[in-house]
Amino acid sequence: MRVLVALGGNAMTSADGRARPEDQIAAAGVAMAAVADLLQREVEVVVTHGNGPQVGNLLVKNEIAAAVVPPVPLDWCGAQTQATLGFVLMDALEAELARRSVDRRTATVVTRTLVASDDAGFTRPTKPIGRYLPADEAALLVEHGETWEDRGEKGWRRVVASPEPLRIVDAPAVQALVGAGFVVIANGGGGIPVVADEDGTLRGVEAVIDKDLGAALLARSVDADVLVIGTDVPHAVLHYGTPEARDVGVVTAAEMRAYAAEGHFASGSMGPKVDAACRFVEAGGARAVITDLAHLSDAVTGTSGTVVVPN
Ligand SMILES: Nc1ncnc2c1ncn2[C@@H]1O[C@H](COP(=O)(O)OP(=O)(O)O)[C@@H](O)[C@H]1O
Numbered sequence: 001m002r003v004l005v006a007l008g009g010n011a012m013t014s015a016d017g018r019a020r021p022e023d024q025i026a027a028a029g030v031a032m033a034a035v036a037d038l039l040q041r042e043v044e045v046v047v048t049h050g051n052g053p054q055v056g057n058l059l060v061k062n063e064i065a066a067a068v069v070p071p072v073p074l075d076w077c078g079a080q081t082q083a084t085l086g087f088v089l090m091d092a093l094e095a096e097l098a099r100r101s102v103d104r105r106t107a108t109v110v111t112r113t114l115v116a117s118d119d120a121g122f123t124r125p126t127k128p129i130g131r132y133l134p135a136d137e138a139a140l141l142v143e144h145g146e147t148w149e150d151r152g153e154k155g156w157r158r159v160v161a162s163p164e165p166l167r168i169v170d171a172p173a174v175q176a177l178v179g180a181g182f183v184v185i186a187n188g189g190g191g192i193p194v195v196a197d198e199d200g201t202l203r204g205v206e207a208v209i210d211k212d213l214g215a216a217l218l219a220r221s222v223d224a225d226v227l228v229i230g231t232d233v234p235h236a237v238l239h240y241g242t243p244e245a246r247d248v249g250v251v252t253a254a255e256m257r258a259y260a261a262e263g264h265f266a267s268g269s270m271g272p273k274v275d276a277a278c279r280f281v282e283a284g285g286a287r288a289v290i291t292d293l294a295h296l297s298d299a300v301t302g303t304s305g306t307v308v309v310p311n
Protein backbone atom coordinates (compact mmCIF):
# COMPACT_ATOMS: atom_id res chain seq x y z
CA MET A 1 0.00 0.00 0.00
CA ARG A 2 1.29 3.47 -0.92
CA VAL A 3 0.35 6.37 1.37
CA LEU A 4 0.87 10.11 0.94
CA VAL A 5 1.24 11.66 4.38
CA ALA A 6 0.63 15.43 4.45
CA LEU A 7 1.94 17.14 7.59
CA GLY A 8 0.32 20.40 8.62
CA GLY A 9 2.15 23.47 9.85
CA ASN A 10 0.90 22.45 13.28
CA ALA A 11 2.88 19.23 13.05
CA MET A 12 6.01 21.23 12.18
CA THR A 13 6.07 23.70 15.09
CA SER A 14 5.61 23.45 18.86
CA ALA A 15 2.11 23.07 20.33
CA ASP A 16 1.97 26.81 21.05
CA GLY A 17 2.90 27.56 17.43
CA ARG A 18 6.54 28.59 18.05
CA ALA A 19 8.79 28.05 15.06
CA ARG A 20 12.30 28.38 16.47
CA PRO A 21 14.72 25.84 14.93
CA GLU A 22 14.60 23.72 18.09
CA ASP A 23 10.78 23.71 18.01
CA GLN A 24 10.77 22.59 14.39
CA ILE A 25 13.40 19.89 14.98
CA ALA A 26 11.44 18.55 17.97
CA ALA A 27 8.15 18.58 16.02
CA ALA A 28 9.81 16.86 13.04
CA GLY A 29 11.05 14.13 15.40
CA VAL A 30 7.51 13.42 16.62
CA ALA A 31 6.08 13.42 13.09
CA MET A 32 8.82 11.21 11.67
CA ALA A 33 8.47 8.70 14.51
CA ALA A 34 4.89 8.16 13.32
CA VAL A 35 6.05 7.88 9.70
CA ALA A 36 8.81 5.43 10.69
CA ASP A 37 6.18 3.23 12.37
CA LEU A 38 4.40 2.98 9.03
CA LEU A 39 7.60 2.20 7.15
CA GLN A 40 8.42 -0.50 9.67
CA ARG A 41 5.08 -2.10 8.75
CA GLU A 42 6.23 -1.96 5.10
CA VAL A 43 3.72 0.68 4.10
CA GLU A 44 5.19 2.74 1.26
CA VAL A 45 5.20 6.40 2.33
CA VAL A 46 5.63 9.70 0.49
CA VAL A 47 5.70 12.79 2.72
CA THR A 48 4.61 16.34 2.04
CA HIS A 49 4.40 19.21 4.51
CA GLY A 50 3.04 22.67 5.14
CA ASN A 51 5.19 25.79 5.34
CA GLY A 52 2.76 28.51 6.45
CA PRO A 53 4.59 29.59 9.63
CA GLN A 54 8.03 29.25 8.05
CA VAL A 55 7.39 31.00 4.73
CA GLY A 56 5.68 33.89 6.50
CA ASN A 57 8.60 34.31 8.87
CA LEU A 58 11.12 34.23 6.00
CA LEU A 59 9.16 36.87 4.15
CA VAL A 60 9.26 39.16 7.18
CA LYS A 61 13.02 38.66 7.52
CA ASN A 62 13.48 39.62 3.87
CA GLU A 63 11.39 42.72 4.28
CA ILE A 64 13.14 43.85 7.45
CA ALA A 65 16.61 43.27 5.96
CA ALA A 66 15.78 44.81 2.56
CA ALA A 67 17.93 47.90 3.13
CA VAL A 68 20.98 45.74 3.83
CA VAL A 69 20.70 42.68 1.56
CA PRO A 70 18.59 42.25 -1.58
CA PRO A 71 15.20 40.78 -0.67
CA VAL A 72 13.98 37.68 -2.50
CA PRO A 73 10.39 37.14 -3.66
CA LEU A 74 7.82 34.96 -1.94
CA ASP A 75 8.31 32.00 -4.31
CA TRP A 76 12.01 32.00 -3.41
CA CYS A 77 11.04 31.98 0.26
CA GLY A 78 8.81 28.98 -0.47
CA ALA A 79 11.68 27.16 -2.19
CA GLN A 80 13.92 27.87 0.79
CA THR A 81 11.35 26.37 3.17
CA GLN A 82 11.23 23.18 1.08
CA ALA A 83 14.99 22.79 1.44
CA THR A 84 15.15 23.59 5.14
CA LEU A 85 12.18 21.49 6.18
CA GLY A 86 13.30 18.73 3.82
CA PHE A 87 16.67 18.36 5.50
CA VAL A 88 15.18 18.61 9.00
CA LEU A 89 12.63 15.90 8.15
CA MET A 90 15.26 13.67 6.50
CA ASP A 91 17.53 13.91 9.56
CA ALA A 92 14.59 13.11 11.84
CA LEU A 93 13.28 10.24 9.73
CA GLU A 94 16.67 8.61 9.21
CA ALA A 95 17.31 8.76 12.99
CA GLU A 96 13.96 7.07 13.67
CA LEU A 97 14.59 4.44 10.99
CA ALA A 98 18.04 3.68 12.41
CA ARG A 99 16.48 3.24 15.86
CA ARG A 100 14.15 0.62 14.37
CA SER A 101 16.92 -0.98 12.27
CA VAL A 102 14.94 -0.19 9.11
CA ASP A 103 17.31 0.25 6.18
CA ARG A 104 15.79 2.97 3.97
CA ARG A 105 17.28 6.12 2.41
CA THR A 106 15.46 9.41 2.19
CA ALA A 107 15.39 12.19 -0.42
CA THR A 108 13.82 15.61 -0.71
CA VAL A 109 12.67 16.89 -4.08
CA VAL A 110 12.52 20.65 -4.67
CA THR A 111 9.11 20.61 -6.29
CA ARG A 112 7.38 23.09 -8.60
CA THR A 113 3.64 23.20 -9.02
CA LEU A 114 1.98 24.71 -12.07
CA VAL A 115 -0.68 27.37 -11.50
CA ALA A 116 -2.62 29.57 -13.95
CA SER A 117 -1.39 33.14 -14.32
CA ASP A 118 -5.00 34.37 -14.38
CA ASP A 119 -6.05 32.42 -11.27
CA ALA A 120 -8.53 34.43 -9.17
CA GLY A 121 -6.31 33.68 -6.15
CA PHE A 122 -3.86 36.33 -7.38
CA THR A 123 -6.42 39.10 -6.90
CA ARG A 124 -7.92 37.95 -3.60
CA PRO A 125 -5.40 36.80 -0.95
CA THR A 126 -6.65 33.83 1.10
CA LYS A 127 -3.65 31.90 2.41
CA PRO A 128 -2.71 32.65 6.06
CA ILE A 129 1.06 32.64 6.66
CA GLY A 130 3.55 33.57 9.37
CA ARG A 131 2.89 34.61 12.91
CA TYR A 132 -0.33 35.70 14.61
CA LEU A 133 -0.54 39.28 15.87
CA PRO A 134 -3.03 41.19 17.99
CA ALA A 135 -5.47 43.37 16.03
CA ASP A 136 -3.72 46.69 16.78
CA GLU A 137 -0.31 45.46 15.55
CA ALA A 138 -1.88 43.91 12.44
CA ALA A 139 -3.65 47.21 11.73
CA LEU A 140 -0.26 48.99 11.49
CA LEU A 141 0.89 46.51 8.84
CA VAL A 142 -2.37 46.87 6.94
CA GLU A 143 -1.59 50.63 6.79
CA HIS A 144 1.68 49.63 5.07
CA GLY A 145 -0.25 47.77 2.36
CA GLU A 146 -0.26 44.22 3.71
CA THR A 147 -3.44 42.14 3.87
CA TRP A 148 -4.24 40.70 7.30
CA GLU A 149 -7.26 38.68 8.42
CA ASP A 150 -8.91 38.03 11.77
CA ARG A 151 -8.24 34.32 12.42
CA GLY A 152 -10.21 34.07 15.66
CA GLU A 153 -8.89 33.52 19.15
CA LYS A 154 -5.21 33.21 18.11
CA GLY A 155 -5.32 36.72 16.58
CA TRP A 156 -4.72 38.19 13.12
CA ARG A 157 -2.60 36.64 10.39
CA ARG A 158 -1.18 37.90 7.11
CA VAL A 159 -2.84 36.44 4.00
CA VAL A 160 -1.27 36.09 0.55
CA ALA A 161 -2.27 34.91 -2.91
CA SER A 162 -3.00 31.18 -3.13
CA PRO A 163 -3.73 29.93 -6.65
CA GLU A 164 -5.13 26.48 -7.45
CA PRO A 165 -2.46 23.79 -8.00
CA LEU A 166 -2.91 22.40 -11.54
CA ARG A 167 -0.01 19.99 -12.01
CA ILE A 168 2.96 18.82 -9.93
CA VAL A 169 5.72 19.61 -12.40
CA ASP A 170 8.31 17.45 -10.67
CA ALA A 171 6.07 14.45 -9.96
CA PRO A 172 8.08 12.25 -12.40
CA ALA A 173 11.21 12.81 -10.29
CA VAL A 174 9.26 11.87 -7.15
CA GLN A 175 7.96 8.73 -8.88
CA ALA A 176 11.46 7.73 -9.99
CA LEU A 177 12.88 8.10 -6.49
CA VAL A 178 9.96 6.19 -4.94
CA GLY A 179 10.51 3.46 -7.53
CA ALA A 180 14.19 3.33 -6.54
CA GLY A 181 13.21 2.73 -2.92
CA PHE A 182 13.68 6.18 -1.42
CA VAL A 183 11.30 7.63 1.15
CA VAL A 184 10.59 10.91 -0.59
CA ILE A 185 9.67 14.29 0.88
CA ALA A 186 8.15 16.46 -1.83
CA ASN A 187 5.93 19.38 -2.75
CA GLY A 188 6.45 21.15 0.57
CA GLY A 189 4.19 24.13 1.07
CA GLY A 190 2.01 22.88 -1.79
CA GLY A 191 4.90 23.32 -4.21
CA ILE A 192 6.75 26.35 -5.53
CA PRO A 193 4.10 28.11 -7.64
CA VAL A 194 5.17 28.49 -11.29
CA VAL A 195 3.33 29.71 -14.37
CA ALA A 196 4.08 28.71 -17.96
CA ASP A 197 4.87 31.48 -20.45
CA GLU A 198 3.57 31.16 -24.02
CA ASP A 199 6.70 29.29 -25.11
CA GLY A 200 6.31 26.88 -22.19
CA THR A 201 9.07 28.43 -20.06
CA LEU A 202 8.29 28.17 -16.37
CA ARG A 203 8.80 31.02 -13.92
CA GLY A 204 8.08 31.37 -10.22
CA VAL A 205 5.24 33.59 -9.05
CA GLU A 206 4.64 35.20 -5.67
CA ALA A 207 2.07 33.05 -3.88
CA VAL A 208 1.73 30.18 -1.41
CA ILE A 209 -0.23 27.14 -2.55
CA ASP A 210 -2.42 25.36 -0.03
CA LYS A 211 -0.42 22.27 0.88
CA ASP A 212 -3.52 20.09 1.33
CA LEU A 213 -4.74 20.85 -2.19
CA GLY A 214 -1.20 20.25 -3.44
CA ALA A 215 -1.10 16.98 -1.48
CA ALA A 216 -4.30 15.73 -3.14
CA LEU A 217 -2.73 16.32 -6.54
CA LEU A 218 0.63 14.80 -5.59
CA ALA A 219 -1.11 11.75 -4.11
CA ARG A 220 -2.81 11.08 -7.46
CA SER A 221 0.39 11.85 -9.39
CA VAL A 222 2.36 9.19 -7.46
CA ASP A 223 -0.50 6.64 -7.51
CA ALA A 224 -1.03 6.70 -3.74
CA ASP A 225 -3.83 4.47 -2.47
CA VAL A 226 -4.43 6.57 0.62
CA LEU A 227 -4.01 10.25 1.43
CA VAL A 228 -3.55 10.99 5.13
CA ILE A 229 -3.80 14.63 6.18
CA GLY A 230 -2.08 14.90 9.54
CA THR A 231 -3.02 17.88 11.68
CA ASP A 232 -3.60 18.70 15.37
CA VAL A 233 -7.17 17.39 15.70
CA PRO A 234 -8.20 13.71 15.51
CA HIS A 235 -11.29 14.40 13.35
CA ALA A 236 -13.05 16.98 11.27
CA VAL A 237 -15.94 18.09 13.44
CA LEU A 238 -19.49 19.22 12.67
CA HIS A 239 -20.67 22.25 14.66
CA TYR A 240 -17.00 22.73 15.66
CA GLY A 241 -16.49 24.61 18.91
CA THR A 242 -20.16 24.42 19.95
CA PRO A 243 -21.99 22.17 22.44
CA GLU A 244 -23.41 20.25 19.41
CA ALA A 245 -19.91 19.35 18.18
CA ARG A 246 -19.82 15.89 16.56
CA ASP A 247 -16.83 14.06 15.06
CA VAL A 248 -17.11 12.96 11.44
CA GLY A 249 -16.12 9.27 11.06
CA VAL A 250 -16.45 7.34 7.80
CA VAL A 251 -18.18 9.53 5.23
CA THR A 252 -18.58 9.66 1.45
CA ALA A 253 -17.12 12.54 -0.51
CA ALA A 254 -20.65 13.66 -1.43
CA GLU A 255 -21.72 13.72 2.24
CA MET A 256 -18.55 15.62 3.16
CA ARG A 257 -19.14 18.15 0.39
CA ALA A 258 -22.68 18.66 1.72
CA TYR A 259 -21.33 19.30 5.24
CA ALA A 260 -18.81 21.75 3.79
CA ALA A 261 -21.58 23.58 1.92
CA GLU A 262 -23.40 23.94 5.25
CA GLY A 263 -20.33 25.85 6.53
CA HIS A 264 -18.97 23.35 9.07
CA PHE A 265 -15.29 23.72 8.10
CA ALA A 266 -13.38 26.99 8.48
CA SER A 267 -11.65 28.48 5.43
CA GLY A 268 -7.85 28.49 5.62
CA SER A 269 -7.78 25.58 8.10
CA MET A 270 -10.18 22.59 8.04
CA GLY A 271 -11.92 23.78 4.84
CA PRO A 272 -9.04 23.02 2.44
CA LYS A 273 -8.33 19.70 4.18
CA VAL A 274 -11.90 18.57 3.56
CA ASP A 275 -11.73 19.83 -0.03
CA ALA A 276 -8.43 18.01 -0.59
CA ALA A 277 -9.75 14.75 0.89
CA CYS A 278 -12.82 14.92 -1.38
CA ARG A 279 -10.76 15.80 -4.46
CA PHE A 280 -8.47 12.82 -3.90
CA VAL A 281 -11.24 10.23 -3.70
CA GLU A 282 -13.30 11.92 -6.44
CA ALA A 283 -10.23 11.58 -8.71
CA GLY A 284 -10.00 7.83 -8.03
CA GLY A 285 -8.16 7.57 -4.69
CA ALA A 286 -9.37 4.78 -2.42
CA ARG A 287 -9.50 6.73 0.86
CA ALA A 288 -8.50 10.06 2.39
CA VAL A 289 -8.17 10.44 6.15
CA ILE A 290 -7.98 13.59 8.28
CA THR A 291 -6.52 12.97 11.75
CA ASP A 292 -3.69 13.77 14.16
CA LEU A 293 -0.26 12.15 14.28
CA ALA A 294 -1.18 9.95 17.24
CA HIS A 295 -3.69 8.16 14.98
CA LEU A 296 -1.58 7.99 11.83
CA SER A 297 -1.15 4.24 11.95
CA ASP A 298 -4.88 3.52 12.30
CA ALA A 299 -5.66 6.21 9.74
CA VAL A 300 -3.83 4.25 7.08
CA THR A 301 -6.12 1.27 7.62
CA GLY A 302 -9.18 3.53 7.76
CA THR A 303 -9.98 2.67 11.39
CA SER A 304 -9.44 6.11 12.89
CA GLY A 305 -10.00 9.75 12.02
CA THR A 306 -12.35 11.25 9.47
CA VAL A 307 -12.29 8.75 6.63
CA VAL A 308 -13.54 10.05 3.28
CA VAL A 309 -14.43 7.30 0.82
CA PRO A 310 -15.77 7.33 -2.74
CA ASN A 311 -19.52 7.86 -3.17
N1 LIG B 1 -14.91 21.83 11.68
C1 LIG B 1 -13.68 21.71 12.18
N2 LIG B 1 -13.28 20.53 12.69
C2 LIG B 1 -12.04 20.40 13.22
N3 LIG B 1 -11.13 21.40 13.26
C3 LIG B 1 -11.49 22.59 12.73
C4 LIG B 1 -12.77 22.80 12.18
N4 LIG B 1 -12.85 24.09 11.74
C5 LIG B 1 -11.68 24.65 12.00
N5 LIG B 1 -10.83 23.76 12.60
C6 LIG B 1 -9.47 24.08 12.99
O1 LIG B 1 -8.62 23.57 12.00
C7 LIG B 1 -7.33 23.41 12.62
C8 LIG B 1 -6.45 22.58 11.70
O2 LIG B 1 -6.14 23.35 10.56
P1 LIG B 1 -4.74 24.11 10.43
O3 LIG B 1 -4.50 24.94 11.64
O4 LIG B 1 -4.71 24.78 9.11
O5 LIG B 1 -3.82 22.85 10.47
P2 LIG B 1 -2.39 22.46 9.92
O6 LIG B 1 -1.45 23.60 10.21
O7 LIG B 1 -2.11 21.24 10.71
O8 LIG B 1 -2.51 22.20 8.45
C9 LIG B 1 -7.66 22.79 13.95
O9 LIG B 1 -6.67 23.07 14.90
C10 LIG B 1 -8.99 23.47 14.32
O10 LIG B 1 -8.76 24.53 15.20
Ligand SMILES: NC(=O)OP(=O)(O)O
Pocket residue numbers: 007008009010049050051052053128188189190208209210211212
Ligand atom coordinates in the same frame (compact mmCIF):
# COMPACT_ATOMS: atom_id res chain seq x y z
N1 LIG C 1 1.43 25.94 2.33
C1 LIG C 1 0.60 25.57 3.35
O1 LIG C 1 -0.60 25.28 3.15
O2 LIG C 1 1.18 25.55 4.61
P1 LIG C 1 0.45 25.26 6.00
O3 LIG C 1 -0.18 23.91 5.91
O4 LIG C 1 1.54 25.30 7.02
O5 LIG C 1 -0.56 26.36 6.20
